[in-house]
Amino acid sequence: MEVFMNFENVSFTFMRHSISLVCSMFCFLVGRVHVSAFEASDSVVFLNADVEAYPPKITLNWHSTAVNPVGYTISRKLRDEGEWLSSITLFGMATSWSDENIVLGTAYEYKVEGVFEGGQHAFGYLLSGVEVGAVENRGGIILLVEDAHASVLSSELKRLQEDLIGDGWFVIRHDVSGTSSVSEIKKLIHAEYIRDSANLKAVFLFGRIPVPYSGKFPPDGHSPSHAGAWPADVFYGDMEGDWTDSKVNETRGIDPRNHNIPGDGKFDNLFIPGTVALQVGRVDFANMSSLGESEAGLLKHYLDKNHVWRHKESAPLEEAFVIDGFESSKEAFSGSGWRNFGSLLGLSRITAGNLSSGASEVGSEECLFGFISGLGTWSTLPGITLEDWNGGRFQAVFTLLFGSYFGDWDSENNLLRGVLTSPKGGLAACFAGRPQLFLHHMGLGESIGASIITSQNNVGVYMPMGFGANGTHIALLGDPTLRMRVVAPPKYLSARMGKKENILLTWTASEDDVVGYHIYRSESPRGPFVRRNDRLVTATSFEDEGSYSQWYQVRAVTLLTGNSGSYYDLSQAVCAPVLKAKKEVQKDTKTVLFRTSEDVNGVVSRVRSR
Structure with missing residues (x-):
């Protein structure tokens, strides 16, 4: 069985990667001891x-x-x-x-x-x-949707856009064909970046957006059987690098997907040639037929889970698990689990499992983080199959995996992509261990996408880097904007015109222990929203000058203290337009109902007894 690759004929000319290569090769070799x-x-x-x-x-x-x-x-x-x-x-x-x-x-x-x-x-x-301080405006995100799913998932995608806007993002959506070239997709992203490079922060690939491939040497070490190009979504986040397709000629891999020859549209680069500027995340269930569910059905399920998470309608345990099939390796693959989970939650909240016992003692309840490593195939780890995620066996919200083959996540019925099919949890998944990933920024409210981009750009700031540091294969499967903690949002916002041509806002309080609320206003439900209050609003009502054409958001603010320190965080926004009130008298009761002219949030705006 192939485990380690031969470096005798490998030469690299880029000075910026020399330290990374030496350290990575050393760690790679001592991993055999x-x-x-x-x-x-x-x-x-x-x-x-x-x-x-x-x-x-x-x-x-x-x-x-x-x-x-x-x-x-x-x-x-x-x-x-x-x-x-x-x-x-x-x-x-x-x-x-x-x-x-x-x-x-x-x-x-x-x-x-x-x-x-x-x-x-x-x-x-x-x-x-x-x-x-809380981050109110998170910047811009390009939402690229495969056009084949745009219609059937129209309501779920609309809800996702509303959730992103309610989390402080401005959304630029493009529906694109799955048959487009990667160069066409990159051109679209690059044009948006040039238009607003100071504010554009992320790209969310939803559906079968064309997959870039790059490289020659397999990060899992299986050469020649897995040599050649691997998926490289980081191509879409690098706005300055020189991605070439003229040097690599590698066709020994057993899967033709990995074959890489000059001029075939797959890139030569093993290392990321530029500094990654945009967080990139992907949700893609193409060629996952063994699960017995349609691609559209799996995509819908992911969007439903995403919405539940953002609105704190689920309550995963603030715990993590580490199941390490390479525990004694000097490469310490599971360091990506122990190091990150320890910083984010504390050592006492990590449960260690064992593949030899079937790992039955961990992962059965939804928790925040999980790491699993072992000798793998494209669809399995020892004692673990793709169906284990789809069946709810492991339910970490953020999952890290390491093993053979499945890090090449574009394969049919791929294990890493399968994480996202979990009935609970399964909102983000990464191949971690080659290289080490660094997610500790999430402990102070940053998104997983922000931590992944830091790991992609790591050429020595964070140690140990591990083999494959700064590699083009480093990727995030899932929504890049997700954070490890969420605040319960307020509900049932009513915005109505008062007697003095002012706007009266009322809402139901957040279920969390909050310090107050921020109020935002826009001319459009798509934003941009501008804060209207100078000081935190501690009541559940607010009065503002405005007009019928405007939209309001209310977001709860809380001070979170965790393993990393303390920071202010904001909930998702509850949003409503300013609408005229009309009087409806119910003859069989002594109640007058004032409903908005549009059923906002599905509730009565105000009930008043005579």
């Missing part, structure tokens, strides 16, 4: 933060399963800085450090690197802050 005492979690420094507002202070606490520490180095930078700008080293058994040189409301990123006897290193990362 079996050391019984080593476990993947030993490569992780588990971090959490205790925060104080007055005076502002962040205290980092850490724990490592590796033994005999020599010392720990703590480094800090701002979120978008490309290098660690300050550091301090603590020797011996230190397990905490306080940072008082911070500003209230600012996010800081921390790295803690542990060094242990024998030269072993472990890493942990955390994005932290104290009362970091």
Whole structure:
């Protein structure tokens, strides 16, 4: 059985990837060494933060399963800085450090690197802050919909657009043919990016949007059987790189999809040639026939789950599971699980499972995160099949998988895409381990798409990178805008004209413990919405100057405190137009009903007794 590829004839000329390649090859080779005492979690420094507002202070606490520490180095930078700008080293058994040189409301990123006897290193990362401000406007997202599904899923797609707008995005939708070329799709995306590069942030591919392919050497190590081009959706997010199709000539793979020859429309690039500018996520159920459900049915189910999640109509456990079939590998594939889940939830909330026991003890209840690794095929892991997700066996909202073959996610009845068919959970899935992914930014309210783009652009800021760092195969299956925590939105918004030509807004309170509400107004339900209140509204009513042609949003605001720190977050918006009230007298009762002239949110605007 092929497991590891031969690098003897591989040469790379790009200096920007030299560090990545050396580190990746080293990790790749030492992964062959079996050391019984080593476990993947030993490569992780588990971090959490205790925060104080007055005076502002962040205290980092850490724990490592590796033994005999020599010392720990703590480094800090701002979120978008490309290098660690300050550091301090603590020797011996230190397990905490306080940072008082911070500003209230600012996010800081921390790295803690542990060094242990024998030269072993472990890493942990955390994005932290104290009362970091809410993100009201998230930027633009291009929603590309396969035109074959636009009509049959029209109401669900309309609801998705409303949800995205209600989450602070402005939506640019294009319905495109599944037979378009990848160059035509890229041209469309690039034109929108040039039009508003400062604000465009993401691309959501929905349905069978043409799949770019790129590369030669398989990240899962199965060469020559899996050599050639792999799916490369990151092509749609790179606005500046030089993607070539003139050098690679590789036809040894057993699946013709992977064959890559000059001029065939598949790209040469193994590494991403530019800096990725746009988050890209895909929901695509083409060629998933073994599940016995239509493609449109699977797409509809995903959109229904997405809506339920955004409106907090489901309540997954704030827990994670790690099922590691390569536990003793020095590559520590499951470090992507342990490191991220530890930072996001805490070590005590992670349950470890075992493939040899069928993993029956974990994943049966919906939870936030899951990681599974093992020797795979395109459709299976040991003891796990595509139908296990479709049947609800594993129900993590955000799932990371590592193993052979299925990271090439465009194959028929693919296991990684199958994660998204889960009846609960299954909103996002990634191939993780080659390389390591870094999702810790989600702990302070960022989207999974933002973390994936950081992982795609990683050429040494985050360690260990793992084989395949900065590779064109790194991808997100699922909605890129999703975040790990949601706030219950207010409901039943009524916007009606008052006696003094003002607008009276009333709504039902959020079911969460919120600090107040923000009110937004627009001339169109598509936005842009502009906030109308200067201070948080703590009541469930608001009065504004306006007219009949306007639309209003109300969003709940809460202060969330978690494993990473504290930040303000916003709920989905409840939205309603300003409508005239008309009087309806029910003769058989003593009640006068004032209904809006349009049934907004399906409720009576006001009931008043005589």
